Amino acid sequence: MMLHAKEAFRKMYSVAKSYCGGGFPASDAISAAYDLGRSLKPSRKASRHFVVPSKARSFTQCSLGGGSADQEIVIALGSNVGDRISTFDKALHMMKNSGISITRHSCLYETAPAYVTDQPRFLNSAVRGTTKLEPHELLKKLKEIEKDIGRTDGIRYGPRPIDLDILLYGNSQISTENLIVPHERIHERPFVLAPLVDLLGLSIDDGVEKSWHSLAKCSGGFFELWNKLGGESMIGTEGIKRVLPVGNRLLDWSERTLIMGVLNLTPDSFSDGGKFQEVEAAISQVKLLISEGADIIDIGAQSTRPFARRLSAEEELERLVPVLEAITEISDMEGKLLSVDTFYAEVAAEAVKRGVHIVNDVSGGQIDPKILEVVAELGVPYVAMHMRGDPSTMQSEQNLLYGNVCKEVASELYTRVRQAELSGIPLWRIIIDPGLGFSKNSKHNLEVIMGLESIRTEMGKMSLGASHVPVLLGPSRKRFLGEICNRANPIERDVATVAAATAGILNGANIVRFHNVGYGVDAAKALPQYGIYTDVRVCYECFNKSSSNGGAGNAGSPGNVSSAADSFSGLNLGKDDASSPTKNSAFHSAAAVIECKCGMPLCICEAPKPEPAPVKSTSIASSSAQSNPKPKKSSSNQQSAESSAKKSSTTSSSRSSSFLNLGLMSNDTNDKGLSEYEVTGEGLREAIKSGDIKAVKKLLSQGVDSNYCDKQGFTLLHLAALFNQTEIALVLMDNGANIQSKNGQGCFSLLF
Template identity: 90%
Template sequence: MRCDRSFAFADYQILFPVHSASAPREFFRRPPPPPAPIPIHPASARASRGRKSRSFRCFRRILETFRKMYSVAKNYCGGGLAASDALSVSALGRSLKPSRKASRHVVPCRARSFTQCSLGGGSADQEIVIALGSNVGDRISTFDRALRMMKNSGVNITRHACLYETSPAYVTDQPRFLNSAVRGTTKLEPHELLKKLKEIEKDIGRTDGIRYGPRPIDLDILLYGKSHISTENLTVPHERIHERPFVLAPLVDLLGSSTDDNVEKSWHSLAKCTGGFFESWDKLGGESIIGTEGIKRVLPVGNCLLDWSERTLVMGVLNLTPDSFSDGGKFQEVEAAIAQTKLLISEGADIIDIGAQSTRPLARRLSADEELERLVPVLDAITGIPEMEGKLLSVDTFYAEVAAEAVKRGVHIVNDVSGGQIDPRILEVVAELGVPYVTMHMRGDPSTMQSEQNLLYGDVCKEVASELYKRVRQAELSGIPLWRIVLDPGIGFSKNSKHNLEVIMGLESIRTEIGKMSLGASHVPILLGPSRKRFLGEICNRVNPTERDAATMVVATAGILNGANIVRVHNVKYGVDTAKNGVHSLCPAIWSKHRKWLMMSMVCLNPVACQVVFFHYLVGCFKLMGNTQEKLESASLARISKAPSSLLCFNGLISLSFGVTQALAWKRAGLMVRPSVQVSGQG
């Protein structure tokens, strides 16, 4: 066991060991045996016994003093001393010089050893969690500034929680709060860290005021290493964690990582509940209270906070390319682009996604300068029209230079199909810009994404989740907070028709898999972009992409029901009708009316039969679009025979009932007659 500090009194060395997986944790170690004693005269022996007795009493007093000191240290920081207290220990050791002949007593010690961190120089990193809160001024900008100042003060931030808008607690007559938390490492000892955080609060503008009252910034140490700290100025874990949803929600986001089991287990052991912080969160209502008036998970975009749990957002596509698979060449001119933008806005688009580079398979890649040459004139024109008031702009690019210039000219969101793989600099640029970042799943680049190697999957949902999470970690480590990240599973990118269908029906499975690595990352919005994709044409036998809108809406319905929060479509009118009327308005009514039948069906039918039900509904829809029922049935049944377990009966039956609702919406819009839905039970 390696030791960094030691001092000796009597025959004992007091050791300050460094924690090691193999080394025992002990404070006292018997030194090497002394040489054989020199024979002495009996008279001298009697005198020696007197001196030994006095030395022994002295040693006992020393030992009692040290025990008291250790008890104080243990209560102070759970086994780790602050640097100032460590110096006091050393001073005590130097001042006490008992006889070398003092009796040898080994003092057992069961508490944690003093860590290297607690002694200052060359200290080890400690895992910490810091909570953030603000309800005065520009709250998001304040958070960004606080994060930068923490990094400059010796805190290495590695993870971020989601962002929550919460009602004020204790003192209710004040503005709503934004709350979050970050996880990181630091070499600062607890009270030194507290001092740094108080300095940051003061620099940002916090002053002494009403307790629990309005404040521009509030920074609290929730957890510090594996320590339990209780002093006059600092208590860790924070004493009110268990009664505050606005603290527990972001804290739970930072837990659940499979790579930090030991640290997280120690944190849960510090909680008041036997089930750790998860049980504390569940007692307050857990996920069921998210989206209520008291606490909402939000995405900061521009000057607004989007609550994506309220409704599905619709992103309209505006392609400025001559070679896009759907509408290439239609909107290259500024006038045509402005007209299309006004149309998308009038039809209800929440976000306009502008792309100046085609990402279809085998498309020629433009340079950043070529992309900007197409993009800048249209951006300048669009941002000046009055219809854009209150609407959001997104740029579809994987170049850092294009993203920076677009945001400079009024864009609110960066949509990167490569997830930072083509131009890694885009991650740091987006972090500096402080805008939301859509990271998408794709293997390779548009020229190689459909290669045989990139289409190899074992479990497509698990692998997409794993690879998406790696993109999230890269973004976070580059400085993009989790509360600004949106996930896109990449429909049509590095996937064939079977893969696309499995991803659409397995969005909840993807969230679950990501949640095993980071609960916070599983709570971010999911963007789904199936619009007019080739796999729909293969299923529906529609060569012309513009004839795939109805199929797009069927898939969008299934995606929304499986957890998609944003749908990216070319036909915004149908997209809004699907999201607003088909899913969020009529579907609850159908579910309420037919709940008993649906519940009985879920009990009686097995998962495969329920998938047959859902695909027979698709048969009815596609048949009305001119496809042959036999062709689709054979494709559907072939897929069902290899269906993954993630396609459960609930998905099939609920998608069936909600899909019928969408068909009714289409009928009302004059698109088609109501499809005939055939129900197949078990043979």
């Protein structure tokens, strides 16, 4: 339809005026008409439709009102020139002084440049806040901040010291000459969507968040847009990394487990009190911790054991300062991080002044609330730990009352995180610690270790970003391990500490605190950190599906499928070794695992049932006495198989489910006799998954290659290790399997 430009504008003006009503001046209707005209331009890549104001807020300047009410907003931050972190800090400070109250921060992301790729990597984040500024006033303020920080006109998408964009403004849709909200390129930018979803909660009971998701123009809101780009499966790749700014570096804690070594300067600590009070002894211990592989040295001058006498800040500093000044002078500390274990603001400030990088507060800001504002001003990472009361009251009967310990720890810990954020500590500088041994009995401690992922998920219901921060776990030599192992002497609990740390790392701990650092480093190196030994995975396609519509196994939200830890949550945490694991136990029968159509071992997506394949003449013959054929796809056999799988998850298991029996490898092979497997690499793969050692031996004797790799790049040795088939792994090696072979991710197969 071709109309003269003026006639077209008159028609648009008439429509817009009828929408705006007679109470608005003509200039407002003209502005609305202009908005409508822009939305109808066929050349626009992402059209913005004019929406009736009574149904949704799609606004030009006419319908923004007087600006008297606070509007919730989201602002994106980006920088790839100069000291990027300092630039972000400066921008946040200037925003607060410009009529913007910041209430939430996303995590921090280092991202590859987009569009113009020949430039440095970016740091990206986003903040959520409130303002009385109207959209164009807000835009003007942000542009002034950019200019004050040093941004000048340059290449579009090129290098810049700071970039501040309005992503969302209330429930408004805005389309004017110089401002489009929601930002028109949100859907194609992972470096925008990752921070944005951090600012949202998985339980959408917030009216503003509901309206924001509706602006995404898809049923799953911004979560769906994020997952369409790859979602959590992208994090940790070269394209986008979630990082923690600490010292002069950006720490990607997803690369490996970090080990924090303990240095107690106290005379009364439960484990090593009185050993390292003298400067020389402390320096010697620090050198030992570093030589054993510690990434972080955590120095404490105040005992936090139950019922310990509280020192004043002055007394604590008297112990701490001489040792701290000596430690920062030794060459061994190069490249290492220092943490101070304190709940006093004064001690934190003095420690950071003397070279400390991290403040570790066991009270989460409850004993000395000033510590939060002080740490915000210091600009260092802050560990917020869960504790009720203080060390003198934390083990009281009242403080040990829990209905659901993981849910309550998550809720109370989130409160501390929110208080830290509101005090000015960005989420990207926060580490959480569930507080093993603090306001918890032995059963609570075990539930917390095995429920770290559920703690993350609970926090994610309130803020997805809070579920993405690093988790510090401190099981080292704690009393509950002594009770389990009957070890009264804390020094004798190092092996139990390794078991607890192993479970914690498998459940998502990123930093683990050890007295015996050598044990901790060895445990972390030997664990399945690179996707080989974990018992639950998510392929790219299944992650997207599970996040948007529940997926297979009700994977649900991104928070539920971002880790391999959920399957541990069903372990019996009591001391009855005869008890069986629940259906979520980590010790699934390999034969009962549903394989994803993607071929990735143990992906949580349920594959469509394949058509029954005819038995080939080359299949291994089975005798009636020894055979264990796979069930045919008849309805009766299918029901039987499902019943069997269900039964296997609820009946007794010969393997102990006690906490200390979390070995990665076992001799639990399934010696069922020969089954009908193709004499191919895939047939051998199926035999390994089923634990059918006789079939494995037979197939190898018939010439199947022991070094076969499946389509995901996994060798047979990887699969044997993955399914805890130690005997089969040994058989494969006896038949020429190369233990030095790597999988598709470049990782070795076995760590004996």
